[in-house]
Amino acid sequence: PAPVLLSDYQPYPFLIEQVSLRFALLPQATRVSARLDLTPNPARPGQHDLRLDGEGLRLLSLRLGGTPLECQPDATGLTIPAALIPAGAFTLETEVEIAPEGNTALEGLYMSNGMYCTQCEAEGFRKITFYPDRPDVMARFRVRIEADLPVLLSNGNPVDSGAGWAEWDDPWPKPAYLFALVAGDLVAHSAPFTTAEGRKVALNIWVRPGDQDRCAYAMDALIRSMQWDETAYGRAYDLDVFNIVAVDDFNMGAMENKGLNIFNSKFVLASPETATDDDFARIEAIIAHEYFHNWTGNRITCRDWFQLCLKEGLTVFRDQQFSGDMRSHAVKRIEDVLMLRARQFREDQGPLAHPVRPDSYVEINNFYTATIYEKGAEVIGMLKRLVGEDGYKAALDLYFTRHDGDAATIEDWLKVFEDATGRDLTQFKRWYTEAGTPRLGVHEAWDGAGTYTLTFTQTNPPTPGQPDKGAKVIPIAVGLLNPNGDEVLPTTVLEMTQAVQSFRFDGLAARPVPSILRGFSAPVVLERDADAAERAFLLAHDTDPFNRWEAGRSLAKDVLARMVTQGAAPARGWLDGLAALVCDDSLDPAYRALALRLPSEDDMAATLAAAGHVPDPDRLHAERRRMALALAERLAPHLPGLMEAMRVTAPFAPDATQAGQRALFNACLQLASRLDGGAQARDAYARASNMTDGLAALVALLDLGQGQAQLDAFETRWRHDRLVMDKWFMLQILHAAPDQTAATVARLTARTDFDWQNPNRFRAVIGALSANHAGFHQADGSGYRLLADWLIRLDPKNPQTAARMSTAFETWRRYDAGRQQLIRAELSRIAATQGLSRDLGEMAGRMLG
Numbered sequence: 001p002a003p004v005l006l007s008d009y010q011p012y013p014f015l016i017e018q019v020s021l022r023f024a025l026l027p028q029a030t031r032v033s034a035r036l037d038l039t040p041n042p043a044r045p046g047q048h049d050l051r052l053d054g055e056g057l058r059l060l061s062l063r064l065g066g067t068p069l070e071c072q073p074d075a076t077g078l079t080i081p082a083a084l085i086p087a088g089a090f091t092l093e094t095e096v097e098i099a100p101e102g103n104t105a106l107e108g109l110y111m112s113n114g115m116y117c118t119q120c121e122a123e124g125f126r127k128i129t130f131y132p133d134r135p136d137v138m139a140r141f142r143v144r145i146e147a148d149l150p151v152l153l154s155n156g157n158p159v160d161s162g163a164g165w166a167e168w169d170d171p172w173p174k175p176a177y178l179f180a181l182v183a184g185d186l187v188a189h190s191a192p193f194t195t196a197e198g199r200k201v202a203l204n205i206w207v208r209p210g211d212q213d214r215c216a217y218a219m220d221a222l223i224r225s226m227q228w229d230e231t232a233y234g235r236a237y238d239l240d241v242f243n244i245v246a247v248d249d250f251n252m253g254a255m256e257n258k259g260l261n262i263f264n265s266k267f268v269l270a271s272p273e274t275a276t277d278d279d280f281a282r283i284e285a286i287i288a289h290e291y292f293h294n295w296t297g298n299r300i301t302c303r304d305w306f307q308l309c310l311k312e313g314l315t316v317f318r319d320q321q322f323s324g325d326m327r328s329h330a331v332k333r334i335e336d337v338l339m340l341r342a343r344q345f346r347e348d349q350g351p352l353a354h355p356v357r358p359d360s361y362v363e364i365n366n367f368y369t370a371t372i373y374e375k376g377a378e379v380i381g382m383l384k385r386l387v388g389e390d391g392y393k394a395a396l397d398l399y400f401t402r403h404d405g406d407a408a409t410i411e412d413w414l415k416v417f418e419d420a421t422g423r424d425l426t427q428f429k430r431w432y433t434e435a436g437t438p439r440l441g442v443h444e445a446w447d448g449a450g451t452y453t454l455t456f457t458q459t460n461p462p463t464p465g466q467p468d469k470g471a472k473v474i475p476i477a478v479g480l481l482n483p484n485g486d487e488v489l490p491t492t493v494l495e496m497t498q499a500v501q502s503f504r505f506d507g508l509a510a511r512p513v514p515s516i517l518r519g520f521s522a523p524v525v526l527e528r529d530a531d532a533a534e535r536a537f538l539l540a541h542d543t544d545p546f547n548r549w550e551a552g553r554s555l556a557k558d559v560l561a562r563m564v565t566q567g568a569a570p571a572r573g574w575l576d577g578l579a580a581l582v583c584d585d586s587l588d589p590a591y592r593a594l595a596l597r598l599p600s601e602d603d604m605a606a607t608l609a610a611a612g613h614v615p616d617p618d619r620l621h622a623e624r625r626r627m628a629l630a631l632a633e634r635l636a637p638h639l640p641g642l643m644e645a646m647r648v649t650a651p652f653a654p655d656a657t658q659a660g661q662r663a664l665f666n667a668c669l670q671l672a673s674r675l676d677g678g679a680q681a682r683d684a685y686a687r688a689s690n691m692t693d694g695l696a697a698l699v700a701l702l703d704l705g706q707g708q709a710q711l712d713a714f715e716t717r718w719r720h721d722r723l724v725m726d727k728w729f730m731l732q733i734l735h736a737a738p739d740q741t742a743a744t745v746a747r748l749t750a751r752t753d754f755d756w757q758n759p760n761r762f763r764a765v766i767g768a769l770s771a772n773h774a775g776f777h778q779a780d781g782s783g784y785r786l787l788a789d790w791l792i793r794l795d796p797k798n799p800q801t802a803a804r805m806s807t808a809f810e811t812w813r814r815y816d817a818g819r820q821q822l823i824r825a826e827l828s829r830i831a832a833t834q835g836l837s838r839d840l841g842e843m844a845g846r847m848l849g
């Protein structure tokens with residue numbers, strides 16, 4: 001299929017004043033009647049055909065201005081010739097039939113456990129009715145639902161309802177991708193909320209009967225999100241109700257439909273017994289993210305899908321700020337950077353690299369990526385650093401006043417920053433239009449007489465379709481420390497705009513130690529050959545918490561790299577520095593737990609490949625275990641004391657303080673288990689009273705090749721709980737020995753409860769296969785073959801999820817010729833599959849290059 005191009009954008013020739021929809025819901029034959037009130041769009045003068053998108057719809061009737069029309073749809077929509085269209089306002093009425101029960105792609109109107117629900121972003125509305133399914137067509141929707149079910153929901157405010165029917169009206173014009181409908185046998189966990197503007201809002205979280213006691217945390221997170229957006233951004237909620245629905249079958253995390261957010265139940269339902277601290281934190285973040293979209297996404301939406309980062313990058317940035325405010329900024333920043341490197345850098349350095357604002361796509365669902373989301377958020381973080389707190393606030397206020405109700409672009413977004421701050425952002429815009437992770441080299445010079453100079457060199461590596469790139473604006477936050485550890489220059493943002501650029505610092509008493517890229521002030525790879533002594537110094541003294549952690553991280557990566565490439569022993573300096581940090585009671589336990597986390601095998605493979613080595617997955621796995629063992633031995637004398645100090649005695653609370661204590665306790669337990677044969681982990685599993693502690697103990701045992709009895713007990717207790725059992729499936733694969741991984745997957749996929757058409761279960765199993773680095777990359781190709789088999793099987797049912805999971809192959813160029821050939825063969829087999837979806841076809845094609 002031909003790609004869609006940004007340069008082809010044209011406004012839609014018609015405006016839609018009002019949409020009236022009527023749904024008569026039946027699993028096999030749902031009738032959808034639509035009435036569109038149209039007028040010509042002055043932005044597109046002249047006579048135009050009326051083109052409506054529509055896929056898989058059985059057209060029952062069509063009327064233009066009340067008169068029946070004979071018009072046959074084609075495979076992708078319906079065209080009403082310009083000649084038939086009256087001048088001025090007119091109405092178009094359609095009636096179609098669809099079968100939600102057979103919709104396994106989970107896009108459009110589908111069913112999950114007997115409940116009807118929708119997912120329209122990006123282009124699912126066209127599977128519901130004929131409509132201009134593009135985000136710049138914004139209209140008011142009125143919806144009538146008829147079904148023999150107790151709960152009938154749509155966007156906006158409830159108008160009226162009776163037995164078997166309900167009507168909804170959404171006063172806010174919106175694009176079709178924000179349409180939603182839910183009908184089912186649901187119960188609500190409810191709470192009232194009053195906005196800063198005095199509006200009384202009924203908040204409801206709708207779940208299947210029996211799940212209502214697992215909604216309290218999500219509701220609490222929602223209320224805190226609503227309050228936070230009022231204080232941090234001055235944005236209040238704008239309807240009388242806010243509904244959230246939890247669905248078991250969902251392709252992604254959640255969806256921000258106006259007034260009716262639909263969530264993967266995994267990101268709503270939580271209790272101490274069933275959810276880990278990480279689950280709670282993710283629920284808080286996603287609830288906030290979807291809520292924040294009400295302003296950044298819904299009130300101001302995107303002109304076209306190329307502008308996706310306009311809403312996603314900004315909304316991720318906002319949810320990161322929120323989580324930092326709720327918990328710890330330092331810990332949140334480290335976690336976000338870990339994620340950015342693991343997913344976005346990986347993407348940016350492989351065949352799927354694309355700009356934060358792409359200029360072409362085949363299937364837009366393939367562009368809901370770490371680049372659009374996470375790098376999109378980083379770009380906003382850089383803007384904020386460059387213009388400062390006040391500049392950012394002024395720009396955002398202007399954005400909301402100038403563009404409320406608009407379908408906007410990245411140009412509009414940058415313009416508000418230019419207008420509010422007087423800055424020229426022409427060069428900065430390259431962050432949006434050019435793919436790839438810049439590499440930042442550093443050279444330091446000390447003249448012996450008080451002047452210290454830092455010279456930076458940026459290189460912007462080629463990416464698919466973009467061989468040459470200009471210099472980027474890179475905000476480099478720098479601090480300088482005295483040899484005794486005192487800070488002589490507090491954090492200062494250097495603004496790099498050239499390929500090579502020097503910055504001078506005068507009047508220093510001694511040669512300083514630089515702390516560069518504090519807070520990870522730009523999404524770049526810092527290439528600095530600091531020696532181990534300097535890193536150890538920063539690990540002990542840096543006043544910037546991110547860079548202090550980063551010093552330990554880069555030290556650990558150096559150590560592991562030397563172990564892998566030179567057979568070196570785990571370096572003493574690293575072990576001692578880390579021990580000192582972990583035992584420092586003045587530091588947040590969550591932070592100390594993060595410092596104990598070793599670099600992942602995937603991250604190390606990328607780092608080794610970038611340094612010109614060919615990573616050997618088995619060796620990497622073995623050396624990383626050796627590294628963990630050395631750390632355990634070094635920390636052994638401190639572990640009992642640390643664990644005692646971190647033991648939580650108060651009743652479980654999913655807050656940052658307790659979570660941090662549990663994280664450090666469990667990190668110590670993992671290490672202790674490497675020395676005690678699993679005795680403490682078995683005990684901890686038996687005594688665990690919450691999922692966080694139970695899973696951590698189980699993981700410690702699985703890493704030792706033990707834990708079968710605990711797995712069996714877990715299964716007996718949780719076999720009827722889909723979400724908890726997803727964890728059970730996932731852990732066994734994630735922690736399988738490399739040569740056992742494929743066999744474990746084969747064994748688990750043969751079970752009757754491996755419901756592979758449920759995206760959560762599929763991801764738990766097949767996603768864990770590719771996340772087990774050494775297991776997936778077994779030299780015999782068993783991991784690759786297994787993944788390809790499952791992608792080919794899933795694709796006809798659910799192309800979106802199949803395409804997303806195919807990114808496991810994106811790193812193939814890192815590995816040796818044998819593995820490269822095996823992966824290429826699997827990608828070619830996928831690409832050659834009869835009837836392959838556009839989604840998976842595009843991904844396989846791009847990865848093959």
Ligand code: B3K
Nearest residue numbers: 121122254255256365368
């Ligand atoms: N906007 C949705 C994602 C839709 C994905 C469509 N394939 C969730 C979010 O980012 O909030």
Ligand code: ZN
Nearest residue numbers: 289293312315
């Ligand atoms: Zn989003």
